[in-house]
Amino acid sequence: MxxxxxxxxxxxxxxxxxxxxxxxxxxxxxxxxGSEATFLNILKNDLGRTIYDDPKHTxxxxxxxxxxxxxxxxxxxxxxxxxxLMSEHGFENFVASCVTSFGMYxxxxxxxxxxxxxxxxxxxxxxxxxxxxxxxxxxxAHTSDVVYKYRMRIAEQMKYPLINVKTGQPxxxxxxIGCHYAKMFPKNGExxxxxxxxxxxxxxxxxxxxxxxxxxxxxxxxxxxxxxVQANRGYSVSNSKKKFESMQPYExxxxxxxxxxxxxxxxRWQFVINEMHGKRYGANDSMIPVxxxxxLAGLVLGYNPWDLGLQMHQVDVTPLLDKMGVKYDxxxxxxxxxxxxxxxxxxxQSR
Amino acid sequence: xxxxxxxxxxxxxVETACLLAESGNHVTIIERSDKLGGKLNQWYCxxxxxxxxxxxxxxxxxxxxNFDIEVKLKSVVENVEPNGNGWFIYTGNVRYAADAVVLATxxxxxxxxxxxxxxxxxxxxxxxxxxxEAKFKSGNLKTSYGKDPERIAIVHxxxxxxxxxxxxxxxxxxxxxxxxxxxxxxxxxxxxxIFCFYMDLRxxxxxxxxxxRSAQEHHNIQFIRGRVSEVxxxxxxxxxxxxxxxxxxxxxxxxLDMIILLAGMEAKKxxxxxxxxxxxxxxxxxxxxxxxxxxxxxILSRKGIFAAGTCISPMSIKETIENARSSAFQVNEYLKSL
Amino acid sequence: MEFGFSTLETRSIDYxxxxxxxxxxxxxxxxxxxxxxxxxGCTATCSAGNLTEFNIRRIQLMVKRGETDTLKxxxxxxMLCGKCMLICPRGVNLRNxxxxxxxxLATEVIEKSDKQSLNx
Numbered sequence: 001m002x003x004x005x006x007x008x009x010x011x012x013x014x015x016x017x018x019x020x021x022x023x024x025x026x027x028x029x030x031x032x033x034g035s036e037a038t039f040l041n042i043l044k045n046d047l048g049r050t051i052y053d054d055p056k057h058t059x060x061x062x063x064x065x066x067x068x069x070x071x072x073x074x075x076x077x078x079x080x081x082x083x084x085l086m087s088e089h090g091f092e093n094f095v096a097s098c099v100t101s102f103g104m105y106x107x108x109x110x111x112x113x114x115x116x117x118x119x120x121x122x123x124x125x126x127x128x129x130x131x132x133x134x135x136x137x138x139x140x141a142h143t144s145d146v147v148y149k150y151r152m153r154i155a156e157q158m159k160y161p162l163i164n165v166k167t168g169q170p171x172x173x174x175x176x177i178g179c180h181y182a183k184m185f186p187k188n189g190e191x192x193x194x195x196x197x198x199x200x201x202x203x204x205x206x207x208x209x210x211x212x213x214x215x216x217x218x219x220x221x222x223x224x225x226x227x228x229v230q231a232n233r234g235y236s237v238s239n240s241k242k243k244f245e246s247m248q249p250y251e252x253x254x255x256x257x258x259x260x261x262x263x264x265x266x267x268r269w270q271f272v273i274n275e276m277h278g279k280r281y282g283a284n285d286s287m288i289p290v291x292x293x294x295x296l297a298g299l300v301l302g303y304n305p306w307d308l309g310l311q312m313h314q315v316d317v318t319p320l321l322d323k324m325g326v327k328y329d330x331x332x333x334x335x336x337x338x339x340x341x342x343x344x345x346x347x348x349q350s351r
Numbered sequence: 352x353x354x355x356x357x358x359x360x361x362x363x364x365v366e367t368a369c370l371l372a373e374s375g376n377h378v379t380i381i382e383r384s385d386k387l388g389g390k391l392n393q394w395y396c397x398x399x400x401x402x403x404x405x406x407x408x409x410x411x412x413x414x415x416x417n418f419d420i421e422v423k424l425k426s427v428v429e430n431v432e433p434n435g436n437g438w439f440i441y442t443g444n445v446r447y448a449a450d451a452v453v454l455a456t457x458x459x460x461x462x463x464x465x466x467x468x469x470x471x472x473x474x475x476x477x478x479x480x481x482x483x484e485a486k487f488k489s490g491n492l493k494t495s496y497g498k499d500p501e502r503i504a505i506v507h508x509x510x511x512x513x514x515x516x517x518x519x520x521x522x523x524x525x526x527x528x529x530x531x532x533x534x535x536x537x538x539x540x541x542x543x544x545i546f547c548f549y550m551d552l553r554x555x556x557x558x559x560x561x562x563x564r565s566a567q568e569h570h571n572i573q574f575i576r577g578r579v580s581e582v583x584x585x586x587x588x589x590x591x592x593x594x595x596x597x598x599x600x601x602x603x604x605x606x607l608d609m610i611i612l613l614a615g616m617e618a619k620k621x622x623x624x625x626x627x628x629x630x631x632x633x634x635x636x637x638x639x640x641x642x643x644x645x646x647x648x649x650i651l652s653r654k655g656i657f658a659a660g661t662c663i664s665p666m667s668i669k670e671t672i673e674n675a676r677s678s679a680f681q682v683n684e685y686l687k688s689l
Numbered sequence: 690m691e692f693g694f695s696t697l698e699t700r701s702i703d704y705x706x707x708x709x710x711x712x713x714x715x716x717x718x719x720x721x722x723x724x725x726x727x728x729x730g731c732t733a734t735c736s737a738g739n740l741t742e743f744n745i746r747r748i749q750l751m752v753k754r755g756e757t758d759t760l761k762x763x764x765x766x767x768m769l770c771g772k773c774m775l776i777c778p779r780g781v782n783l784r785n786x787x788x789x790x791x792x793x794l795a796t797e798v799i800e801k802s803d804k805q806s807l808n809x
Contacts, residue, residue, distance in 0.1 A: 194467040214583040214591040214604075233694040241696055249586035275690045564779070567724045573753070576727065596702055598727050599750055605704035 011192035015149045016093035016139040020051040021086040023105075025098030026059035028260040028292075034309025035294040036097055039143055042297055046157060047150050052089055057082060060096075062104040062180075066224040073125070076118070079108050080126040084134035094137035095146055099259040102142040103180030106188050109136060140188075142181060144258050144293045148190060148198045151205040159302030162208030164253070165325035170209040171253040174288070175199035176243075176266060178259025179219050193217075199256055199293060206300045215246035221269075222261035240269040244281040244288075251283035254320050255290045266290045271314045287315040299326060306332050352377050353686050356440050356449040358428055358625060361389025362668065363660025363675045364455035365411040370679035371453075372418035376686070379421040379447055381428055381440075383621070387411065389457050395487035397668055398524075398531035399558035407668055431628045436689060437655065438629075450689065451655045451682050452629060454639060455675070456622045458661040461510030461518070461614040469509065469612055470582035476500075476590060477582060479509075479614045480528050483536075492539050496588065500543055500608035503536055504592060505529045506579045507549040511615030520636050522615030522665045526553045529613045530566050537570035546573045546605075548594055556667065577603065582610060616665035629656050638664050649678040657682050707755020714793055715752060719786050724779040725749050731773035731783055737766050745773050745783055752790070764790050 020043070024036055043049045061078050064070040086094055096102040112119035126132055147154070162171045177196045182189025191197030194217065200210045221239025226232045243266075247255075257263035267290035273279055274287065282288040290313065291299070298308045305326060310317040311333045321328055334342050353376045357368045360382030372378045386392065388411065394404040415422075423442060430441040437450040463471035463479050470477045475495040478486070486492055494500050507529055511522040526549065533545050547566075552574070554560040566572040577594040585591040589606045596603040618637025626633050632640040632652040639658045642650040649658050659678035660671045715722055729746050737743045743766035751760055764787050773783040 192467065195473070212584055214585060214593075216583065217581065230693045233692070234697050237694070238697040238699075242699065272692060273696065276692065276696060564724055567726075568720075571723060574726075596750075596754065599702065599747070599754055599756070601700050601702050603702040603704060603754075 011187065011190065011197075013141075013145065013188060013190050014139060015141045015145045015190075016095075017149065018049050018093075019091055020049065020093045020095040020141075020146065021089065021091035021137075022051050022053045022143075023057055023060065023082060023094060023096040023098075023101055024053070025096075025101060025260050026063060027264070028097060031260055031264040032292050032295065032309055033312055034298075034307060035292040038294040038298040038303065038308055039097065039147070041303075042154070042294070042301065043146070046301060047153060051095070052091060054085055054089065056085055060098075060101040060104050062098070062100040063224065065104065066100065067228055068225070073122070075104060076108050076111075076122045077125045077129065079105060080122050080134050081130060081132060083137060084126065084130070084132035086137060087133075087135040092135070092138040094140045095143055096140070097143045097260075099142060099178040099181040100261070102140070103184050105137075105140050106185050109140065110185065112136070142198075142258070144181075144198050144202075145190060147293055147297055148201050151202045154202075154297055154301060155205045155207075158206060158300050160300055160324045160326050162203060162206045162296075162300065162324065164323045166323070170207055171320075171323060172211050172250060173203045173208045174211045174213065174216075174247050174250075174252045174255040175203060176220060176255060176257045176259075176262050177217075178257065178262045181258055199258055202293060202296065203256065206296075211247060211250045211252050213247045213250055215243045218243050218246075220257075220259075220262040220265050222259075222265050227261075227265070236265065237269045237272055240265055241273055244270070244273070247288075248281045252288055253283075253323055254296075255288055256293055256296050257290060258293065263290055263292050267314045286319060289313065289315050289317045289320040291317070291320075299324065302326075304328070304332075353450040353689075354437070354448050355379070355451050355453065355682065356381060356438075356447050357453045357455055359383075359389070359455035359457055359660075359662070360387040360422065360424070361455060361457045361660060361671075362391055362407065362411055363457070363662075363671045363678075364389075364453070365415060366672055366675035367453050367455060367659045367679045367682075368420050369411075369414045369418055370676060371682055372420050374679075374683050377421075378418070379423060379449075381423050381426045381442055381447075383425070383427050385424050387415070387422065387424075390460075390481075391668065393481055393484055395484045396531075396535070398527045399556075399562045401531070401535070428625060428628060451657065451685055453657045453659055453678060453682060454622070454625060454629065454631075454651070454662055455659040456619050456625055456662040458616040458665065459619045461516070461522075461617050463509055463612045463614045465516060466509055466513075466612070468581050469506065469579065469610070470584075470590070471612055474582065474584050474590060476608060477610045477612065479612050480525070480532060481614070483532055483611050487535060487539075492536070494608050498608070499540055502544045502605070502607045503540075503546070503609045503611065504579070504605070504607050505533055505545070505547045505611045505613065507547065507552075507613050508578065509612040509614045510617070512550070518615060518617065518636065520665075521553060523553055523555060524665055524667050525613035525615055526551075527556070527559045527562065527667075529611075530554075530559075530563050530572070532611065533572045534562070534566050534570050537566075537572060544573070545570070546575055546607075548575050548577055548579050548592075550576065550578055556669070575603070579610075616661060619662065622662050629653065631656050638662065649674065649681055655685060657685075702754050702756070704754070707757075709755075711757060711790070711793055712752045712755075715786060715789050718789055719782055721779070721781045722749055722786055725781050726779060728778065730776040730778065731781075734772045734776045736770045736772060737768045741766050743767065745787075748790075749781070749783070749786060752786075760790065761794055 043051050061070050061075045065075045182193040186193040203210050221236040226236040270287045280287050295308045305328050355371050355376050355378045357364045357380045360380045368378045368380050388408045396403050426442040432439040440447045510516045554563050576597045579592050579594045581593045583591050591606050634640045639662050641648045657678050659675045732738050732746045735745045767787045771784045
């Protein structure tokens with residue numbers, strides 16, 4: 001039975017169509033190093049959009065805010081500085097590459113809407129600290145919103161649809177949205193918090209099938225405070241485990257994640273759970289490859305998987321590449337640009 | 352002879368109209384739809400005694416035959432003008448003079464799609480209690496897969512007592528409706544496990560508590576105290592729910608074949624427009640505001656305008672009939688004072 | 690590999706995964722168990738519950754939810770005084786429920802495999 005959901009009017013969000021100021025994520029460049037470059041390439045080269053990648057831009061400090069390390073006033077001032085940079089470069093559309101950052105930008109602009117005194121205080125702080133002034137963005141979107149907006153354009157240029165080349169069947173793809181995208185402000189997420197469309201829309205547009213499993217909306221367990229303290233990581237991994245157990249009967253071909261932390265942990269925790277319990281959740285006792293939506297878009301558009309950074313994943317992505325019929329050179333997987341081989345991955349045997 | 356216009360031809364409107372005609376007034380009923388009886392037409396049987404809804408409908412139709420009441424179907428009040436102590440009421444090209452007006456505009460069933468997490472109109476086999484009444488009428492209680500459901504959940508308080516839906520009040524008749532439907536289902540489907548997920552069980556009227564006990568004792572209906580927070584579909588095409596078994600203090604999950612949402616009674620959207628036309632006050636909930644909670648039920652904020660039935664608050668059929676009779680009495684008292 | 694942390698077991702009751710033999714047996718011999726409305730009158734008056742962690746109201750809930758791991762240890766705390774029956778507004782014979790559980794655990798009423806899991 002297919003979910004018969006159509007995006008309700010309440011959850012249609014406005015997404016700017018061009019001229020974006022890009023706010024990178026602080027952690028994605030380590031976790032999935034090809035994703036942000038791929039987003040910029042797709043936007044500039046495949047979609048012909050203007051986007052400014054600002055070297056002066058910093059972390060939004062959301063990671064520290066959610067870990068109780070940085071107070072609200074500080075993060076508001078950091079965010080105000082980002083808006084100042086955007087204004088200085090003549091942009092009005094802010095696009096964030098991380099759902100936590102996105103959630104922070106929404107939380108802060110909403111706060112300012114309801115507490116104008118707070119906005120004035122932050123203007124004062126920023127002026128005092130940096131001499132800068134700022135305008136509020138006209139449009140704030142998450143980078144996946146932009147990919148979602150142009151999903152049909154990407155579909156037109158598609159080289160490898162999300163179809164199993166051997167069976168001709170759509171690939172079964174689990175979407176994971178991430179709590180900070182729409183659970184805090186459902187009206188700011190395409191489709192709201194319960195039936196979020198942002199990744200589903202891409203999967204369907206590119207020929208795949210989404211998996212509607214019972215723990216679909218459950219948190220991946222990242223939880224900031226949980227994974228930061230080693231002793232607490234049991235909570236984190238157990239949440240992911242709950243999701244894997246729930247999706248297992250559907251035999252998904254891949255997971256696509258919206259959030260830097262979710263993508264990271266859904267990928268890494270599979271390895272950890274396999275080490276701890278010898279349990280794997282994909283079909284035929286395999287693990288389930290985890291992609292970011294930029295990586296998925298890149299694959300669909302025919303980018304070289306090693307340029308997308310897929311060799312940096314914990315779960316081997318090649319079974320998915322084979323299902324999609326993506327052409328790749330296995331020897332190139334761990335070869336540096338200078339031509340040096342830096343090793344090969346051998347799957348760990350569980351104890 | 353005084354002229355009275357009754358807006359709404361559900362059971363409250365018809366009962367009020369008949370009593371007012373009986374005391375010698377000229378009464379007109381203006382009804383939006385194409386038949387009298389309102390939402391009761393969709394109901395199969397009534398709590399707490401399983402009386403067939405048709406018996407109540409027959410009662411009001413037969414009663415109507417005794418009086419010379421003008422019934423205007425498919426008509427809407429479009430405009431209201433003051434006329435001395437009374438009003439001119441316009442519908443289409445027709446003008447009615449009225450010395451008093453009774454609003455009996457009824458209720459809307461809460462739109463269960465607003466509680467997205469419960470999957471109404473998203474997953475198959477998720478129904479409201481109104482859908483189930485229709486199923487009782489047709490006698491077909493199979494799932495969309497053509498099977499008898501092995502397990503059914505009845506979910507209480509959908510859209511009631513819920514700040515997220517802006518409905519702070521208790522719709523009060525849903526609890527006993529759930530218990531009634533659970534027993535009917537158990538009779539139709541003796542092998543099916545039936546669960547009621549409740550927060551509080553409000554068995555407020557005569558025989559309700561006994562019905563609840565009978566559901567437990569004779570029909571093995573299981574009452575689990577906890578709000579269903581999420582409905583989804585399982586890989587074997589069943590429905591899967593999450594709740595807390597609050598009496599155990601632990602989260603709980605369960606697979607089911609059918610879910611029935613007890614959607615609350617909401618103030619009708621049309622009532623708000625009608626209230627505006629007649630310049631009478633409504634409450635924050637959207638229901639019509641009576642002059643005094645204890646002593647003035649059905650007497651609205653403007654002289655000569657009265658209300659009857661579920662446009663005042665959620666009510667059972669019994670209470671609606673009682674309320675209609677009391678409103679008719681109030682109208683007569685008012686007319687005497689003119 | 691040592692990670693310094695481990696996975697946690699779910700606290701969730703999985704209603705689809707428990708053996709109904711015990712509850713079916715209890716309902717066959719003590720159908721009054723059906724009408725409990727969880728008022729807690731029994732626990733309030735319970736002799737054992739005033740001195741120990743014992744909660745007689747929870748006993749019936751435990752069997753209805755398949756929480757049988759600690760059931761044996763729990764019912765051993767009951768002093769069988771019967772005050773719970775005196776107070777119950779719905780006439781549930783809880784003392785008999787306790788006796789029946791003891792009997793079920795001690796005899797072959799429940800198959801051996803189930804008994805082992807109940808005793809473990």
